[in-house]
Amino acid sequence: DAGITQSPRHKVTETGTPVTLRCHQTENHRYMYWYRQDPGHGLRLIHYSYGVKDTDKGEVSDGYSVSRSKTEDFLLTLESATSSQTSVYFCAISGSGSGYEQYFGPGTRLTVT
Amino acid sequence: RKEVEQDPGPFNVPEGATVAFNCTYSNSASQSFFWYRQDCRKEPKLLMSVYSSGNEDGRFTAQLNRASQYISLLIRDSKLSDSATYLCVGATGGGNKLTFGTGTQLKVEL
Numbered sequence: 001d002a003g004i005t006q007s008p009r010h011k012v013t014e015t016g017t018p019v020t021l022r023c024h025q026t027e028n029h030r031y032m033y034w035y036r037q038d039p040g041h042g043l044r045l046i047h048y049s050y051g052v053k054d055t056d057k058g059e060v061s062d063g064y065s066v067s068r069s070k071t072e073d074f075l076l077t078l079e080s081a082t083s084s085q086t087s088v089y090f091c092a093i094s095g096s097g098s099g100y101e102q103y104f105g106p107g108t109r110l111t112v113t
Numbered sequence: 114r115k116e117v118e119q120d121p122g123p124f125n126v127p128e129g130a131t132v133a134f135n136c137t138y139s140n141s142a143s144q145s146f147f148w149y150r151q152d153c154r155k156e157p158k159l160l161m162s163v164y165s166s167g168n169e170d171g172r173f174t175a176q177l178n179r180a181s182q183y184i185s186l187l188i189r190d191s192k193l194s195d196s197a198t199y200l201c202v203g204a205t206g207g208g209n210k211l212t213f214g215t216g217t218q219l220k221v222e223l
Contacts, residue, residue, distance in 0.1 A: 031209055042117075042200070042213040043157070050209070090156055100145055100204045102211060104156040 003027050004105035006091050012111045019078040021108050023091030025071075031094045032074040033102065034058075034066060036087040043090065049074055081112045116140050119201050119214035126221055130191050134217045136201030137183045143203035143212075146184045148175055151198045151216065160199070161186070191221045 003026035013019050023032060033048040035058075045058030047066040055066050063085060065077045078085055088109050092102040119136045126132045138146075145164045149157040161168050163184060167176040174187040188195055201214040 040215060042215040043211075044213075045210070048209065094209070100209065100211070101147065101159055101162055103159065107156050 004091060004093055004103060006089075006105040006108050008108060009106065010109045012113060013081050014113055015082060016080050019081050019110065019112075021076045021089055021091075021110070023074045023076070023105055025074075025093050027093060027095070027103075028071060029093040029095040030071075031102075032068065033092040033094075034064070034074065034076045035090045035092065036060065036085075037090060037107075038087050046076065046089075081110075083112050086110060086112045114139055115214070116212045117201055117203050117214040119199075119217045121215060121217060123218040123220050126191055126219070128191060128193060128221055128223055130221075131187065131189045132191055132219065133188075134186045134199055134201075134219075135183055136185070136214055136217075138201075138203045138212075139182070140203060140205055140212070141179075141182065143205050145204045146175075146177060147202040147204070147211075148173075148184075148186050149200040149202060149213075151200055153198075157200055188219075191219075193221050193223070195219060196221045 005024045007022045034046040035043040037043045044060045049055045049068040067075045090107045091105040094102045148160040150160045151157045161175045163175045163177045172189045176185045198216040198218045200216045203212045
């Protein structure tokens with residue numbers, strides 16, 4: 001299994017509070033991604049990173065920001081959580097020469113009340 | 114129309130059966146495809162990569178038909194442990210943009 005961890009694994013927070021999710025990898029892969037998974041939608045890309053301090057938006061980036069100050073860490077921040085951001089969040093990684101395969105972390109289950 | 118479409122199922126099959134899933138995609142620029150397996154409340158795990166016409170790994174065979182824009186996954190001799198949701202995925206945009214189908218649920222029964 002790819003060395004990817006996510007923290008926290010579960011979180012319940014209130015509407016309007018900031019939330020930061022962390023993804024940590026030990027594979028030294030260049031690319032890191034944040035997805036959310038909701039019933040009926042499949043996995044949707046929020047943001048991704050192609051190197052330290054290099055990030056770009058995905059399909060559903062509104063309300064989210066990211067930062068990558070080290071190769072191994074990719075942070076996802078919800079500046080002011082809303083109930084529509086209740087979801088399961090997955091981090092993924094891929095290497096430059098991996099043929100585009102992405103490997104996923106165990107996920108964070110976030111509930112915004 | 115969704116970019117990657119799958120029959121949600123569930124497909125209920127007896128142990129030992131052969132089952133096939135189809136997936137259609139609308140973006141002709143898709144360069145490669147993948148099948149991921151996802152168990153309930155777990156992360157997706159890569160099952161197979163499909164770069165050309167197909168791929169085979171043990172009991173699993175994936176086929177790609179670019180003319181008709183569909184990918185299939187065939188599972189032979191189904192095991193109880195094959196019960197999961199199977200996600201069809203297309204890659205575009207230099208390969209780093211993955212588009213996921215919503216998944217097909219498989220239940221293998223005794």
